[in-house]
Amino acid sequence: MSGQPSISVVLADDAVLLREALAGALSAAGFTVVGQAANVDGLLELVDHLAPTVAIVDVRMPPTHTTEGLEAAQRIRRAHPAVAILVLSQYVETRYAVDLVRDNPAGIGYLLKDRISRIDQLSDAVRRVAAGETVIDPEIVGLLLGRPRRGGGLAELTPREHEILRLMAEGRSNHGIADRLVVEPKTIEGHITRIFSKLQLEPAADDQRRVLAVLSYLKDR
Amino acid sequence: MTPGHWRLLGLGLLGALLAAWHSYGPFLFPTCCHELVTPFNQAWILLPALSWVALMLVVYARDPSGWMWKLVLLYLATRGAWVLGYIPADIGLTLNRLLQNVHQIVLGHMALAFPTGRLAGRFDRTFVAFAYAWVIGLTSVWLLFWQPPDWWNRHNVIGLWPNSDVAGVINSIALLGAPILAAIALWRLWRRWSIATPAHRRVLAPVVVAMPAALVIIGIWHVAEAINRDEIRVALQTPVLRLTELVLPAGFLIGAGRALLARGSIADLATTLGRGVPLGDLQSLLARFLRDPTLKLAFPAPGGDGFIYPDGRPFRTDERSDARATTPLRQGDEVLALLVHDPALEVEDPGLVRAVGSVAQLALTNERLSAQVRAQLSEVRASRARIVEAADTERRRIERDLHDGAQQRLLALAVRLQTAKATVQGADGLIDEATAELHAALTDVRELSRGLHPPILSDMGLGPAIEALAERAPIPVEVQVPDHRYTEAIESAAYFLVSEALTNVARYAGAKTATVRIRAKTQRLLVEVSDDGHGGADVSGGSGRRGLMDRVEALGGRVTLDSPLGEGTTIRATLPL
Numbered sequence: 001m002s003g004q005p006s007i008s009v010v011l012a013d014d015a016v017l018l019r020e021a022l023a024g025a026l027s028a029a030g031f032t033v034v035g036q037a038a039n040v041d042g043l044l045e046l047v048d049h050l051a052p053t054v055a056i057v058d059v060r061m062p063p064t065h066t067t068e069g070l071e072a073a074q075r076i077r078r079a080h081p082a083v084a085i086l087v088l089s090q091y092v093e094t095r096y097a098v099d100l101v102r103d104n105p106a107g108i109g110y111l112l113k114d115r116i117s118r119i120d121q122l123s124d125a126v127r128r129v130a131a132g133e134t135v136i137d138p139e140i141v142g143l144l145l146g147r148p149r150r151g152g153g154l155a156e157l158t159p160r161e162h163e164i165l166r167l168m169a170e171g172r173s174n175h176g177i178a179d180r181l182v183v184e185p186k187t188i189e190g191h192i193t194r195i196f197s198k199l200q201l202e203p204a205a206d207d208q209r210r211v212l213a214v215l216s217y218l219k220d221r
Numbered sequence: 222m223t224p225g226h227w228r229l230l231g232l233g234l235l236g237a238l239l240a241a242w243h244s245y246g247p248f249l250f251p252t253c254c255h256e257l258v259t260p261f262n263q264a265w266i267l268l269p270a271l272s273w274v275a276l277m278l279v280v281y282a283r284d285p286s287g288w289m290w291k292l293v294l295l296y297l298a299t300r301g302a303w304v305l306g307y308i309p310a311d312i313g314l315t316l317n318r319l320l321q322n323v324h325q326i327v328l329g330h331m332a333l334a335f336p337t338g339r340l341a342g343r344f345d346r347t348f349v350a351f352a353y354a355w356v357i358g359l360t361s362v363w364l365l366f367w368q369p370p371d372w373w374n375r376h377n378v379i380g381l382w383p384n385s386d387v388a389g390v391i392n393s394i395a396l397l398g399a400p401i402l403a404a405i406a407l408w409r410l411w412r413r414w415s416i417a418t419p420a421h422r423r424v425l426a427p428v429v430v431a432m433p434a435a436l437v438i439i440g441i442w443h444v445a446e447a448i449n450r451d452e453i454r455v456a457l458q459t460p461v462l463r464l465t466e467l468v469l470p471a472g473f474l475i476g477a478g479r480a481l482l483a484r485g486s487i488a489d490l491a492t493t494l495g496r497g498v499p500l501g502d503l504q505s506l507l508a509r510f511l512r513d514p515t516l517k518l519a520f521p522a523p524g525g526d527g528f529i530y531p532d533g534r535p536f537r538t539d540e541r542s543d544a545r546a547t548t549p550l551r552q553g554d555e556v557l558a559l560l561v562h563d564p565a566l567e568v569e570d571p572g573l574v575r576a577v578g579s580v581a582q583l584a585l586t587n588e589r590l591s592a593q594v595r596a597q598l599s600e601v602r603a604s605r606a607r608i609v610e611a612a613d614t615e616r617r618r619i620e621r622d623l624h625d626g627a628q629q630r631l632l633a634l635a636v637r638l639q640t641a642k643a644t645v646q647g648a649d650g651l652i653d654e655a656t657a658e659l660h661a662a663l664t665d666v667r668e669l670s671r672g673l674h675p676p677i678l679s680d681m682g683l684g685p686a687i688e689a690l691a692e693r694a695p696i697p698v699e700v701q702v703p704d705h706r707y708t709e710a711i712e713s714a715a716y717f718l719v720s721e722a723l724t725n726v727a728r729y730a731g732a733k734t735a736t737v738r739i740r741a742k743t744q745r746l747l748v749e750v751s752d753d754g755h756g757g758a759d760v761s762g763g764s765g766r767r768g769l770m771d772r773v774e775a776l777g778g779r780v781t782l783d784s785p786l787g788e789g790t791t792i793r794a795t796l797p798l
Contacts, residue, residue: 015625015629015633017629017630017633018629018632018633018636021633021636021637021640022636024636024640025636025639025640028640028643060624060625065621065624065625066676066679066680067676067680090624090628090667091671091676091677092667092671093675093677093685093689094689094692095677095681095685095688095689096677113628113632114632114635114660114663114664116632116635116636117632117635117636117638117639117656117659117660118639119639143692143693144692146692147691147692147697148694148695148696148697148698149697150697150734
């Protein structure tokens with residue numbers, strides 16, 4: 001991403017080894033790691049002072065090592081709505097992902113922690129949340145889409161529409177989807193209209209509302 | 222005729238003789254009789270006297286070693302002291318004067334000692350001893366100064382210093398003391414009543430009613446004597462008023478009879494026990510029979526350490542307080558059971574509790590066995606619950622260790638491999654292979670730790686955790702779970718039950734859909750997993766299912782399996798909340 005100002009990032013993870021490795025990988029990928037924290041308080045302090053573009057937060061942190069990262073994300077959301085957040089999680093739980101983005105899907109993401117060893121995927125996710133997109137890990141989306149259902153609109157989708165629905169659920173924009181599928185954005189728009197009509201969803205006004213509509217559909221039905 | 226019967230007969234004859242002496246004794250002597258002492262009038266004295274004899278025999282039959290019948294005998298003997306006055310010898314007159322009022326003290330003594338014949342407490346013993354001493358002592362002193370008028374033609378043999386003034390003063394003192402003694406006796410009687418337990422009151426009631434009535438009659442007699450109003454005394458000796466003397470023996474007799482009644486129904490108890498008592502009912506049966514609703518049974522604990530209730534709970538030692546009497550029921554040297562009861566039961570009928578114990582021995586033995594099994598069962602239950610809890614804690618610890626240890630290290634390794642890939646030339650293929658292997662290992666570890674204990678269960682409860690299970694199931698699963706948190710043990714048991722059931726549905730049931738339904742009912746959580754498969758599942762099937770049943774039963778719950786061939790399978794669990 002030469003030519004663009006570098007994206008500033010703070011990192012929060014209590015596992016020092018991993019945090020350092022991640023910081024190294026992110027720097028190598030062209031991000032500016034401006035701060036690192038080992039717990040929620042440290043993270044909130046860094047965000048207060050450094051106002052980074054993105055906060056990358058591990059889901060498990062002291063004291064209980066369960067879902068402190070999710071709560072930290074909500075607190076950053078309330079205090080600094082402009083700071084994008086990417087939660088790195090070991091939990092393949094659709095409920096956590098959907099709950100995280102449900103209130104305000106702009107610039108927030110739930111990525112499985114495994115992705116950090118695939119630096120291209122991690123960088124992509126960081127850039128997307130920095131750009132205000134929503135990021136839902138493909139494995140989470142796979143679980144949402146893969147859930148067996150009794151009938152319903154999903155069965156009526158063509159394989160291509162299915163693929164587009166998957167990318168929408170991951171939080172990608174029309175442009176992103178078109179890039180992935182190597183087609184014109186206009187074509188994508190047509191597909192999306194048909195998908196929404198087959199699923200009997202109201203057409204969404206913007207990308208954020210679209211991702212919410214799709215996630216709610218998948219989660220609740 | 223047993224020796225006991227002979228003794229009873231002998232006592233009856235003695236009593237009859239004393240009664241006859243008391244009523245018709247005067248006719249034996251030439252000095253007879255006063256115009257009021259006619260054979261007809263004396264019949265009204267004989268009747269109460271005979272009822273005293275009856276009371277004596279009843280009391281003796283119930284408790285031959287007790288004191289009560291002896292007191293009644295003493296009363297009968299002293300009651301006849303007035304007849305001594307008819308003996309045509311001076312000593313008769315002296316004895317008559319000396320003993321004529323003693324029976325009234327015996328009466329008070331009986332009332333306070335009823336029904337055992339023993340006085341309860343130091344005050345009562347001191348008071349009764351003082352009353353005897355007062356009456357006999359004061360009369361003796363009076364006799365030293367008293368001589369009858371000349372026209373009696375009789376002489377008081379110990380009237381050494383005849384002085385009518387001194388005798389008059391002493392007589393006044395005696396008259397003054399009598400109502401005080403009566404009042405104290407009544408107060409003590411009232412006090413016994415007021416602190417008596419219901420069982421005790423049943424026995425005391427007739428006496429408590431009869432005593433004041435009798436005292437009123439005696440009081441009027443004495444007042445009449447003191448103020449020389451013979452017409453009142455004559456009136457008291459009319460047949461109808463004589464009958465009021467029946468009030469006292471009748472009161473005592475009813476009280477003693479009530480105590481005896483319980484003894485009589487031991488045969489009923491034996492019959493009831495003979496028909497068999499359902500386990501757990503013996504305590505209430507004995508409570509009903511002994512008319513003590515507070516009665517409790519306790520048995521030796523299985524380890525021999527302390528006692529337990531019939532339901533197996535440990536016996537609280539504070540039950541062995543003063544307000545409760547504890548009677549050990551023995552079988553040989555061994556304590557079979559403890560009967561914790563109202564102390565009045567023993568007062569009312571000594572030996573009754575033990576008699577009941579021996580009648581109920583077989584039932585007690587059964588009940589003891591059952592109580593001991595219950596106690597052991599609850600101990601085993603508690604230990605099973607502890608084992609499950611320990612296993613859960615251990616699972617969570619391992620889950621945490623996997624997350625914080627293996628997973629983090631594998632991830633860090635994967636990140637480093639990527640860095641290596643960027644710096645080392647010509648090893649891309651190798652590094653990509655290693656990375657793929659690492660990712661497979663990471664997925665394995667993640668699934669393993671999720672299976673051990675999914676964090677979403679502790680974090681968000683049953684609903685979201687079971688939703689997550691449903692998402693992973695290979696067939697559509699409908700989930701109806703209340704949005705409510707329960708204890709960790711309950712949530713774990715319900716979650717793993719559903720997890721195991723859904724795994725089995727996917728593996729064996731050949732089902733198209735399944736439903737998980739969890740409902741909270743009064744104090745219970747009902748968990749139900751049903752499918753539309755081919756049924757025929759085996760209850761004992763699989764160590765997984767057995768382990769889950771153990772887990773549910775450890776919490777005091779139950780698992781049932783309903784799996785008719787061709788009609789699907791429903792597994793239900795009830796967990797106590």
